[in-house]
Amino acid sequence: MTSKISFFKLMKEDLKRRSWLVALVWVACFILQPMVLMLRLESVMSAVNGGYMEKAYAINTYRSYVGFENEGLALFVILTAVVVGASGFAFLHSRVKLDFFHSLPVTRKKFFFVQYLSGILMFVVPYTVCSLICMLIGMANGLLTGAVAVYALKVIPFRILEFLSAYGTMILACVLTGKLLNALLGGLALAGYLPLVLSVLVGMKSLFFSTYLQDTNGSMRAMLHTRHMLLSPVFVGSAVENMLEKNAQMLHNGKWIVIGTGMLVFWILVTTGVALRLAVLRKTEAAEQAMAFPKTEGIVKVLLVIPLSLATGLFVQDMLYASDKKWFFIAAIGTVVLLSAVVEFIYHTNMKEIFRHKLQILLTGIATLAIALFFFLDVSGYDTYLPAKEDVGKMALYNEQINGNFYYPELGESDGAFQSYSPESALRNTLISDFDPIYELARKGARGEKPSEEDGRTICVEYRLKDGRTEFRQYLVDRKDLEKAMTALFSDEEYVEKTYPIFWRETDLDPSSEMYVEGLFGSEILKLTKEQKQEFLDVYRKELRTISYQDLNENTRAAFSVSIVSEEQYDPYLRSSTSYSENGYPICEKFTETIAYLKEKAGLDVTRQISEKDVRSVEIMDYRNREEESIQIDDPEQIRQILEKLEYTPLYFVTDDSESINIFLTMVDGQTSMGRPYFKKGNVPDFLMKNE
Amino acid sequence: MIEINGVNKSFGALKALDNIVATIQEGSIFGLVGTNGAGKSTLLRILSGVLKADTGAALIDGQNVYENPEAKAKVCFLSDTAYFFPNATIQTMEDYYTIVYPAFDRERFSELTEKFGLDKKRRINTFSKGMKKQVSVLLGVCTGTKYLLCDETFDGLDPVMRQAVKSIFAMELMNRRFTPVIASHSLRELEDICDHVGLLHKGGILLSKDLEDMKLHIHKVQCVIPDPVKEEELLTELHVLQHDKRGSLLTVVARGTRQEILMSIEDKQPIFSEVLPLTLEEIFISETEVAGYDVKNLIF
Incomplete structure (x- = not known):
């Protein structure tokens, strides 16, 4: 008899029941994809047709909209997964609905797949259709080049995988809980838990280990590292898409994309598989309870409270800019008590029961403290680590x-x-x-x-x-x-x-790469042909190999900088590229061949002495006293006195015996001195000594 | 046949069903009576495969019902709160029932909804509570399942509708193999429908008997016997369950056939005697008092 109950008819019925959501997803997909795209392209195309803008720019705009760069659409995918997952499995939270559905001659497993697959269809069909419409729009406007088409077709399955991962997580959250609110909170916890734990670990190392290598881009960046997001079953898709986008721009190595895609598939399989297994094991009477498996209540609470408390401690410590670590401990322990009460309230929605499990709160506090002390006392010997x-x-x-x-x-x-x-x-x-x-x-x-x-x-x-x-x-x-x-x-x-990357970065030097020489005289562009640039680099490399640390510190007259344009980073649509500049290549006095080449081929004498006649004015920022004093000097005599005592390094080295005075020279030709002019301690012009 | 073999069910610390053993024979209308919290709904939900028994087994025609679509296909469960899809019409629900119960009798359903004056195209959420119950019962009856489990379904139906539903059940019983199980907290709701009743109390079955059988063997008689000695003799002779004397009028509830009891009374030369109809309540009071329970406190 059962075999007669058609799986597809059940799916069709589910789609009919959730027709409001089907309509909503269609409308949202249509607005967010073709409609917004058309609105964006309208102004861009009119600018292109009017000759105000290159078509390449329009192609790039189109590409970024249909591609991984469209982060708004990625967010929409996640939100849709949450709504579709919750609406499909919220029946697990209602006793009345479960009495109906579980009494039907359909196994829980079959019912799970009916809901699961109809939910997927709700997203995949409108999303794919609207994506294809976007491609047709691109084609109609002449923006869908072969490369862009391939790229856009690659984006579609990845967005679907992103949906599946977030969708599986939401379903798992529904299966694990007995109330919709708890399911949403559970989904949030599943989404953020592992990245949170990893981020707390990074934060704890950063706070307590003095030898921990800090991320120069800031601790927040370190904590919100894209790689951490691979551990989130909800955000893994976005993280992989981010990597793919960087890869498309040649900004990313493929290794992490493979790992990320593997993680994405892993999370889809894990969340769906576990959700299916638990949906079969789940007792019907779990509906309207806090957690579907009551024995997990305590475990979930402890596992949530510990990292969140430590994270709060880190946050408070960070906010206070305090070196004293006591605020970390106070905030962390306070959060243990507060969060335990909040979680108990979510479980029982009864204020009288928020401190019901006092022993559990105590043990959580002890565990949190133990972890904090593990880092604080450096039990693992992190700071004293020295391999044989x-x-x-x-x-x-x-x-x-x-x-x-x-x-x-x-x-x-x-x-x-x-x-x-x-x-x-x-x-x-x-x-x-x-x-x-x-x-x-x-x-x-x-x-x-x-x-x-x-x-x-x-x-x-x-x-x-x-x-x-x-x-x-x-x-x-x-x-x-x-x-x-x-x-x-x-x-x-x-x-x-x-x-010195100049020794091995030959492939990055494009003809459009520009080279400058910077010194006290300012910055001069090297007017050399491509061959001459290559010739210059060969000469320079030969002499740079012989440099000593003393040469670098004491005998450097100027520095050579190069604005590097990577061919790989060249954007064929924008016809431009991202360039970056390196300005730390020293030109020491002993680099005679380099200096001679610059003089002969570029007409640039880096050894020339600067006299008061070359300088229009000098700005002095005096930090010797607590208050900053700024003086503008135009008097040639005073400028002469300054130049007489002036020391110079083009490399921004903070020399240890220098006075706390910043000096900026403006030449008669308007150039400003580059590098770091300075006075040695006690060797300051007399007229400035008065300031001491 | 439905067999309940030592079924236990707990919700946390609460023991909802305690080693229930019972059999529900085919072809009868089985009434399950008990106070709120006695375990009626839990038992029906186990019998329909909604809940899993902690221990013991609920068998439908010899098959364990939990997660067994073959056994569940023989059962339709009507919950105490009927569930209809949001914004559904009767037609919508009929379509869905047709998919999940392939033997659903659309023709009979149309006939019945027409008889009950229910508009199939009207949204169910605009119906009254009683009308929703009617829809629920009609859907359940037309599924064509052998067993129909009704949880408090009849509570609140007006007498006309109760009679109508009763006649539908009678018709179904005549035309096919059909066994409704009706749970209620009130015996009065069941006495004119059921022919077999089980009494649940605190998760256990106190009693499970055939109503006709009970009615045949318990009688209530009023008589006036002028001789007090003979009156005493009568009370000793009969298997008296209850007796009451107001003035010279003696009322006796006794076990035995009508003929046996009347013969004993005639023997004592009464001035007047007559057999009174017994309500299901009175039968239950008598039966359970004998078992040592004050059933008045349990179900009335």
Whole structure:
């Protein structure tokens, strides 16, 4: 008899029952896809037709709308998944509905699949149809090039996978709970739990471990890392789409896309599989209860409260900018009590029962405190970690004064831009085998020897162990120790070649890349042909190999900078590209061939002396007293006195014996001095001494 | 046949059904009576496969009903609160029932809705509570299932409708294999419909008997016997369940056939005697008092 009950007829009936939602999704898809696209293209196309805009721009606008860049549509997909999932499985929260549906001669499994598949159809059909209409609109406007069509067709299945992942999560939340509100909160918890735990871990390391390598782009970025989102069954789709978009722009290595897509499929299978299994096991009487499986109430509460309390502690500590960690502990423990009460209220909706499980609250508080103390007391020995030298294969050192000037490739290890200023990227690119000087610095750092504030220098280190593991650390080391290590490192050609990307970044130099020489005289563009640029680089590289740390510090006359345009980043539609500039290539006095080449081929004398006749004015920002004092000097005599005492480095090095005075020279031709002009301590012109 | 073999069901700390053992024979209208919270709904929900028994088994024609579509296809459950899809008309529900119960008799359903004056195209949410119950019963009857489990379905129906439904049930019983099980908290609601009644109390079955059988063996008699000695003899002779004397009028509820009781009374030379009709309530009071329960506190 049962076999006669058609699965598809049941699906059709479900679609009829939820026809309001079917209509809503169709309308929303139509408005958000073809309609908005047409509105956007209308103005763009009229500008193109009027000759005010290149067609390439219109193609790019169209591409970004039908592609992964359309984040609004990604959000819509997630919201639709939540609404469709909740509407399809909210019957699990109603006793009356369950009495009806579960009494029918249909197994729970079959009923699950009926609801599940009809829900998928509700989204997939209107979304796909509207996506195809968008493609037709693009075609009608002549914007659907072959590449864009392939790209747009790739977006459709990914958006559907994104829907399936969020949809499965919402269904799982419905199955796990007995009330719709709890299901929505449960969905939120499932969506954010693992990224939250990972982010709290990063935050705790960041707060309590002084040697933890901080993300230079800010702690919030570190906490909201795209890779963390791969652990979210709801946001994994968006994270993968984000990676795919970067990949489409050649900004991302494919490794994480494969991992991300794997995670997306994994979450779809896990959420759907677990939801199906639990839907069969779930007792009908769970309807209208807080949780469908009452034994999980306590576990869920503890698992939620601990990371949320720690996250609150981190947030409060961050907000207060306090070095004293007591606020972290106060906020975390306070949140344990508060959140436990909130969760109990959600469970029982009875104010009298919010502190019913006092022992549970106490144990949660103890567990939270134990985790916090684990980090606070550094039980794992994170800050004192130093692998045995024989276990280390390679090491790298990040010294911001040098490495901070250059972009290093991400080497496919991160989800960030293809090129990055981050210490992590620099370290991965500058690993050397002869690492004794770095190891010695790290040893002192790990020992916790604290230099004075004035002499302390922050460095970052990477240990690449022989067993394949990688460890990053950040140490505060003494300036003299660092200088000693740098002197030793600069005598190692491998270090120099890896540190200066100009040695290995040949492919990135496009004919449109521009080169500048910067010095006290300002910034001059090198007017060289492509061949001359190549010739210049060959000369420069040869001399740069011979540079010593002393040369860099004391004998650098000017710096050479290059505005790099990556061919891979060239946008064929916009006919432009993202360029980035590196300005830390030193031109030392001993680079005679380089200096001669610049003089001969570019007509630029980097060794020329600056006299008061070349300078129109000098602006002095005096920080020696607490208050900042700004002085504009136009008097040639005073300018002469300044130039007489002036020291100069083009590399923005903060020399240790310099006065706290910023100096800006404006030349007669309007150029402003580049780099860092400074006065040595006690060697300030007399007329400025009065200010002391 | 429905067999309930040692069924236990708890909701958290609350024991809803305690080792229920009962049999519901085919071809009878079975009334399940009990106070609120006695476990009637729980038992029906187990019998319809909505709930899973913690231990024990509910068998429909020898098959375990839980998650067994074959067994469930023989059962239609009408919950105490009838569920209709949002904005559904009778037609909408009929269409759905036709899909899930392939033996659904559309022709009979149309005939019955017409008889009851129910407009098939009208939205059910505009119907009165009683009309919704009518729709629910008619849908249930027309599913063509062998067993129809009605949870408080008749409570609140007006006498005319009750009579109409009763006649539909009678018709179904005549025309096909049909066994309705009707749960109610009031015996009065069941006495004119059921022919077999089970009494549930605190999760256990106190009593399960055939009504006709009970009615044949319990009688209420009023008589006036002038001789007090003979009156005493009568009360000793009869298997008296209850007796009451007001003035010279003696009222006796006794176990036995009508003929046996009347013969005993005639023997005592009464001035007057007559057999009075017994209500189901009175039969139950008598039966359960014998079992040691004060049933008045349980079901009235």
